[in-house]
Amino acid sequence: MQKLSDRPWLVVAGSTLALTVGNGPIMQFTFGTFLKPLTEAFGVERGLGSLALTIGLLATAFTLPFAGKLADTFGPKKLGLIAVVLFALGVASAGLFSSSIAVFMVLFALAGVAAAGHTPLVYLKAISARIDERRGLAFAIALNGVGLGSIVMPILAQQLINRFDWRGAYAGMAVLMVVIAIPALLLFIPGKKDLAPVSPSESAPVEAPGMTAAEALRTGRFWLLVVCLFLGAMAANGSIAHVVPMLTDRGVTPESAATAMGVVGGAAIIGRFLGGWLIDRFWAPIISTVFIGGMIGAIAIMLFAQTAQQATFATVLLGLGLGVEADLVGFLVSRYLGTKSFGTLFGYAFAAFMLGSSLGPIIMGQVFDANGSYAACQFAFMIGAAFSAVGLLSLGRYAYPAAKAQGGH
Helix, strand or coil, X not given: CCCHHHCHHHHHHHHHHHHCXXXXXXXXXXXXXXXXXXXXXXXXXXXHHHXXXXXXXXXXXXXXXXXXXXXHHHCHHHHHHHHHHHHHHHHHHHHXXXXXXXXXXXXXXXXXXXXXXXXXXXXXXXXXXXXXXCHHHHHHHXXXXXXXXXXXXXXXXXXXXXXXXXXXXXXXXXHHHHHHHHHHHHHHCCCHHHCCCECCCCCCECCCCECCHHHHHCCHHHHHHHHHHHHHHHHHHHHHHCHHHHHHHCCCCHHHHHHHHHHHHHHHHHHHHHHHHHHCCCCHXXXXXXXXXXXXXXXXXXXXXXXXXHHHHHHHHHHHHHHHHHHHHHHHHHHHCECCCHHHHHHHHHHHHHHHHHHXXXXXXXXXXXXXXXXXXXXXXXXXXXXXXXXXXXXCCCCCCCHHHCCCC
């Protein structure tokens, strides 16, 4: 009898479901909902409270390469099951047992370490072993689980806070994570022995194509890819994070500025689907260049935007670009470095993406504090994004194209 995890698109469906309660929706996108009651409980300013999120995300980013190695060694299902339990315990503990902001930061950092095994890394590894020809679309569908979670989880978190206060709400989010992610992993994500590709002629497992992690880390192509992803993520997320204060500084009402910001999530979801569909049909660096060009244009618009309408158009372009870039991380790793050590290599690449996403807003804020203007940082982001586009174009033909597209783009 065929198992559910042997059906490729059910692996995608299970990954989408699990990622609605992944590290992003649970740690990052609900944090704003928790911030005010959290800081009031500990009697600290919001800047210090926000540092907990930065520490938690950096803990995840620095743990990702190690988590990728574990996924390659033991398989995504085993890693995912253990990580979800540990992540849930960390989140619940941060809510229930924190006696000060310092204790909360430590527990949130530990939760961030465990969260590395419940990121897209685990699920895209399983998908990459199951789907080849339409891999871009499959990645996009799975990653939109993060987008769906980013919309739904803050609402649920607020409902839990209203009923149980912020401490009980974190425990409730942990329970929700286990209830949703564990069944998805058990039913839909294949174990290590089921990941090996099968030879059509012999119906027997064959070695996955690609480089070992050690081989890839010695290539310039790998490091160019990592730098490009870092720069693109920094430009997009740094710009998005400061849309509201930038507009209100220019006299736009807070309500109109928030409305302009509100389109980012929807644009990112559209960008993921559109990007996933396009990169299955065209050379991915060309698609990335088009959308990065849109991001550069968006930053230029934000340099001079005086109305919410202008900012809304810019944030749509930024959201589309961010959505496509999220698709590109796993896709480019699989096509240029292969799937043999996908977990480890994606771990490094996604860590670079997360670091860029984390540092961009901080750098933007520091530049404003020093100069009273965002302009210098915006020009630097545009240059960095342009380098990212040129760097991706220089990657050349796919080293590991889809089976029906052997020979190049």
